[in-house]
Amino acid sequence: MSPQEKLENIKRSLGVTSIEKFPENVASDEVGHFMMITEYQFKNTNTKNRDALTRFSEQITTTAPYESRNAFALYLPKGSLKTQYSASHEKVDFGFFGALLNSESSDVLNRLQAQLPNIVQSDRNAISKSFDFYKNIATTVGSELSPNVNRYIDQDMSTRMAFNIGEAVGGLLLSKDKTASVASLSMRKTGNPYSTLVFAGVKERRQHAFSFDFYPRSSLESENILKIITKLKAGMLPDYHKPDVENKKKVEKYQIEELKTIKAGPLTGTKYIKTAPASDAQTNLMKSAFFNYPNVYTIKFYKTNGAKNEFLHQIGQSSILNLKLSYGEGGQQVFFKNGAPQHVKMDITFKENFALSRNLARNLEG
């Protein structure tokens, strides 16, 4: 399969009209492994049949309410093939009663949940049923906890009281923070904090940074770089609704060769530019008070046969946080004859719009 055919297939699968690429021979044998950045724009869709939570998830995790706008086939830059997964766990000191609730709350929850359907169903007695439900919470919790509370009173209460006395004695001589140490050392006992590691959620959204070094080898490649940069810039930035007058505004362009020549005075022979000032109707218009959201992106890695590389991670719906373009190298600016820079460095950072769960990761990466 030729590189053109591979890209053509990808183009069809993504539903885009064109693919911007760098280098020109991307997807060929020389640049067989490559990445594809696809840009999506939000569109209002009728999803009345979805429940609200699913609708929210679809907006941030899939490309369902979006339409593809642009695609970029780029070589794999150094350091690009890495990702990170994180899950926060926190140490929590439950203490005796916390630990007790921890061990019993599963049963408490089951008993409470069994009563929930009656509460959720709306009928004339809803208020009285809710009242009964809250009354039952106290009874349920009390009955579940009572055996262990009784054991605590029988076995550990006296030690706790002695510990408190030890602390009080220490408090007579030492500062407050040292009283627990005095009680602990004198009794050769210390309180069990019942420490537990508890899952605290996936708090970090994945971030992926790429650093492309573009060294164009032809004017076509220079032009491709310019197109890639312009499209990425346009997609990552917010837009606002423009009044019709501004949309119709004509951009007048002048080339230096086309200009008129001054025929008299000290600048005789100099070409000058006729300017086209904006009309009052154009200059007096305020911009819209609302921004439209920037576009979102997905990134996929492809292998030599033009299929997705199943050995690598995939990047889900993301926003571009940063696009940094550096022209020149080593403190020098070098340009081709047509004025295009010989080197452009593009640093781009994507951040996923959702925190990963096992389900999402499986959908995304298999």
Place this chain on the structure above:
Amino acid sequence: MSNPVEKIQALKSQGENDLSFPSSLGGNDEEKHFTYILVKDIEKGGNQTLVGTIALPMPLDIVDDYKVEYADANLGPLGATAVGVGASIATEVSLDNIKKSLLSGLGSFNSGLLGQVVATKAISMIPGISTGDGRAAAGQIVTSATNKAVNPYITGVFKSVGFKTFNFTFRCHPRNSNDTQNLTQIIKFFRNSMLPDDITVDVDFGDPEFTYKQQTGLQTLPRRFYLDFFTSTGDFGVEDAQLYGSRYLPSINDAAMTSFSVDYETEGAPAFHKNSSPVSTILNMTFTESKIYTRDNVRKENNRYDIIQEKF
């Protein structure tokens, strides 16, 4: 007139404040690429008037940095549902749809989620648990006991785009006394343009000896700067009275100069020519654009340079 710097100067001439360094800029192949800076005064009503132009060689680095700020929103199931309901209402604003969307939102809460929330509430009500960080502890107890955690529905919410900031360093080595004079003038012009000026009024008692300038306590605003880079003779023009340069490099518009440093001691130790002028001078300047850069700016650039044909 084949020198591109002279061409642009002729177009934008302001007389005494048309400065360039070095004098050979634009004259040979090595110095064909240059930076052109327009300096404008801000007048009443926000209008701007050109007060001077400066042509310098290319800076050491040109960095064009675009940043978009997103905030982490910890919506939780309720917030996520609200967004889902809101999205549904936004597609069709009618009473019927609002009712349906709200019902669909309520339907999103199943007994599992409700049970988890109720259990957390119940446990937080127990004396001793509900004190201090008890709310967190209650949630953690339920998480640990049920092996289920409530999804925080963390998502990115678009916040803003900042002003674009540019930093440029120009290394200047004067090659004759004319260059030295020009460089000194350029430095003074930059300095004067980035600083405000005290507004004074002449107080005249009829006797010239008693005439003096009185401070009003007011200051004029610093000037604004427009920078463009020129890398090819056929690549510049004007749009709405605004000069523009290379299609490959950024254009800096309506920018304030927020810092300007001059370093005369750049080759290890101070060194001077016979006329006591420094052998080398490094100018470093930071500009911040006064308007945010949006997709509309990209659209205008694209119209100007015909980069991509598709509408966006």
